[in-house]
Amino acid sequence: MQDNHAQVREVGLRDGLQMVQTILSTQQKLEWCRRMVAAGCTEIEVTSFVPPRIVPQFADSDEVARGALAIAGLHPSALVPNLKGAQRAFGAGLKSVHYVLSASNEHNLKNVRRSTKESAEDFYNIMAARDESGLRDVKLGAGVATAFGCTIAGHVDETTVLDLVEYLLKTGADEIAIADTVGYANPGQVRQLMRKVLELTGTTPVTCHFHDTRGLGLANVVAALDAGVRNFDSSLGGLGGCPFAPNATGNINTEDTVFLLESEGMSTGIDIDALLEIRGIVASWLPGEAFVGAIARAGLPKTFHAGMA
Amino acid sequence: MQDNHAQVREVGLRDGLQMVQTILSTQQKLEWCRRMVAAGCTEIEVTSFVPPRIVPQFADSDEVARGALAIAGLHPSALVPNLKGAQRAFGAGLKSVHYVLSASNEHNLKNVRRSTKESAEDFYNIMAARDESGLRDVKLGAGVATAFGCTIAGHVDETTVLDLVEYLLKTGADEIAIADTVGYANPGQVRQLMRKVLELTGTTPVTCHFHDTRGLGLANVVAALDAGVRNFDSSLGGLGGCPFAPNATGNINTEDTVFLLESEGMSTGIDIDALLEIRGIVASWLPGEAFVGAIARAGLPKTFHAGMA
Numbered sequence: 001m002q003d004n005h006a007q008v009r010e011v012g013l014r015d016g017l018q019m020v021q022t023i024l025s026t027q028q029k030l031e032w033c034r035r036m037v038a039a040g041c042t043e044i045e046v047t048s049f050v051p052p053r054i055v056p057q058f059a060d061s062d063e064v065a066r067g068a069l070a071i072a073g074l075h076p077s078a079l080v081p082n083l084k085g086a087q088r089a090f091g092a093g094l095k096s097v098h099y100v101l102s103a104s105n106e107h108n109l110k111n112v113r114r115s116t117k118e119s120a121e122d123f124y125n126i127m128a129a130r131d132e133s134g135l136r137d138v139k140l141g142a143g144v145a146t147a148f149g150c151t152i153a154g155h156v157d158e159t160t161v162l163d164l165v166e167y168l169l170k171t172g173a174d175e176i177a178i179a180d181t182v183g184y185a186n187p188g189q190v191r192q193l194m195r196k197v198l199e200l201t202g203t204t205p206v207t208c209h210f211h212d213t214r215g216l217g218l219a220n221v222v223a224a225l226d227a228g229v230r231n232f233d234s235s236l237g238g239l240g241g242c243p244f245a246p247n248a249t250g251n252i253n254t255e256d257t258v259f260l261l262e263s264e265g266m267s268t269g270i271d272i273d274a275l276l277e278i279r280g281i282v283a284s285w286l287p288g289e290a291f292v293g294a295i296a297r298a299g300l301p302k303t304f305h306a307g308m309a
Numbered sequence: 310m311q312d313n314h315a316q317v318r319e320v321g322l323r324d325g326l327q328m329v330q331t332i333l334s335t336q337q338k339l340e341w342c343r344r345m346v347a348a349g350c351t352e353i354e355v356t357s358f359v360p361p362r363i364v365p366q367f368a369d370s371d372e373v374a375r376g377a378l379a380i381a382g383l384h385p386s387a388l389v390p391n392l393k394g395a396q397r398a399f400g401a402g403l404k405s406v407h408y409v410l411s412a413s414n415e416h417n418l419k420n421v422r423r424s425t426k427e428s429a430e431d432f433y434n435i436m437a438a439r440d441e442s443g444l445r446d447v448k449l450g451a452g453v454a455t456a457f458g459c460t461i462a463g464h465v466d467e468t469t470v471l472d473l474v475e476y477l478l479k480t481g482a483d484e485i486a487i488a489d490t491v492g493y494a495n496p497g498q499v500r501q502l503m504r505k506v507l508e509l510t511g512t513t514p515v516t517c518h519f520h521d522t523r524g525l526g527l528a529n530v531v532a533a534l535d536a537g538v539r540n541f542d543s544s545l546g547g548l549g550g551c552p553f554a555p556n557a558t559g560n561i562n563t564e565d566t567v568f569l570l571e572s573e574g575m576s577t578g579i580d581i582d583a584l585l586e587i588r589g590i591v592a593s594w595l596p597g598e599a600f601v602g603a604i605a606r607a608g609l610p611k612t613f614h615a616g617m618a
Contacts, residue, residue: 215603
């Protein structure tokens with residue numbers, strides 16, 4: 001891998017689609033994936049193994065996972081909220097599965113109706129289930145949500161986050177994700193926390209998952225880059241939103257994130273013009289949904305070329 | 310002045326209003342100013358001394374300047390495009406006047422129908438006119454527009470910008486502003502250029518004037534802070550836009566900029582809740598104009614307190 005490589009993982013099919021009114025067909029979801037791969041974006045979180053009665057959008061998660069695995073060049077992953085979801089993801093044949101728990105106990109209770117401690121213990125069970133099934137080739141990542149603050153609990157201690165990261169690493173996590181679930185992070189906080197996280201993780205990959213709820217999403221990407229983070233989650237057209245802040249924007253926008261990273265001299269391998277084309281297609285499938293993003297409005301600078309610095 | 314002080318200058322009455330359809334009354338403009346001062350924002354670019362036939366919004370620039378000078382606590386300034394505009398600003402009694410020229414000769418020709426060299430010579434004439442009129446107490450600042458690239462010419466050389474800064478300083482500029490007029494700047498570029506600018510300016514104040522056209526406005530503020538810049542222009546509600554990119558957003562948003570700076574541990578002296586109230590009032594005066602901004606949509610984080618770090 002080059003020194004200046006940055007990885008952008010598309011989470012619009014998961015974090016984005018869980019917020020929209022329209023249920024996409026399995027075929028549309030897979031077409032979105034195929035087009036992303038053609039645009040150079042090969043890491044996609046394709047679905048979430050939550051109970052369909054909670055999020056009907058993901059009733060087809062098995063089919064999406066199996067279809068995604070058949071797309072050449074794609075590395076599909078999925079989010080799982082618990083052991084049952086993880087077993088479904090393993091069963092579908094996915095080689096990359098992400099588990100998430102909240103640093104804020106209050107948020108964790110609201111999100112999955114159990115304490116952070118119980119969710120942490122469940123990660124141990126999921127890891128054990130993976131190993132007992134002889135699926136050690138499956139990468140099992142773990143994310144810490146509300147790592148920069150919580151709309152319910154407010155302040156979240158850095159040590160709470162770092163202790164969880166240590167536990168997840170000790171339990172065998174193959175990737176650590178640090179998520180600003182509610183858009184509370186600021187650049188100074190990101191730079192400080194991510195430096196400390198990277199001291200703990202060693203060679204384990206670390207991903208930042210930012211929301212742009214309060215306008216600081218891309219500024220936080222720059223701060224994370226400064227700290228040494230090279231992996232970012234983002235959503236095409238900023239699709240999504242925030243269940244805790246109506247009218248607010250959601251994940252950082254994939255097109256704008258790629259634009260920023262390439263402008264900062266990083267190489268993502270992703271073609272922004274192709275992303276804009278996919279954005280138009282996906283938007284046509286989701287009438288009434290807000291698609292945000294500055295590059296879609298204003299276009300690339302005349303001075304832009306990939307990997308600029 | 311404290312070490313952690315950052316200055317936010319409101320330019321919505323100038324850069325914002327020059328783009329809108331509705332002409333505000335002089336009384337409305339002055340009420341906007343009064344309310345900003347009450348919110349703690351005491352630096353306001355209140356008008357532009359351009360010919361009224363070019364920008365009818367500024368036909369009342371004399372009255373606005375005189376009215377603003379009568380507001381206790383306010384330090385009003387105005388933009389001037391040429392000697393004639395400067396003489397009108399001096400005549401109105403303003404103690405702070407900003408001149409601007411473009412690093413891109415093509416942009417300068419389009420903007421003021423003369424070359425950058427001719428505009429640079431005119432700054433000398435304006436400075437001489439000020440001194441001959443015995444107005445040495447008037448601060449005469451100079452801004453370099455399209456300092457990070459140009460929608461017409463494309464790339465702008467760093468040395469072109471730095472040579473202009475040297476010339477403006479030698480001619481006696483009391484402030485240097487570096488403007489990303491078209492929203493082309495990226496954080497790496499900002500950090501690098503602003504470090505070099507600050508090496509030249511010594512004790513002369515330096516202001517960054519960013520547009521959020523391509524979503525990197527606040528990320529660029531963080532980069533400029535890193536470089537040592539402490540003065541920023543911004544516009545309430547991001548009012549304005551970009552004449553060169555229809556549908557694009559304009560100046561960085563004042564509320565979001567104050568939120569970012571305070572989150573980064575800087576002290577602006579400005580009350581964000583009061584800004585949001587003024588935003589609502591100004592928006593009611595300007596039907597149909599786009600007011601953008603993340604804090605207005607999502608609210609402040611529960612964890613926010615001024616000067617956080």
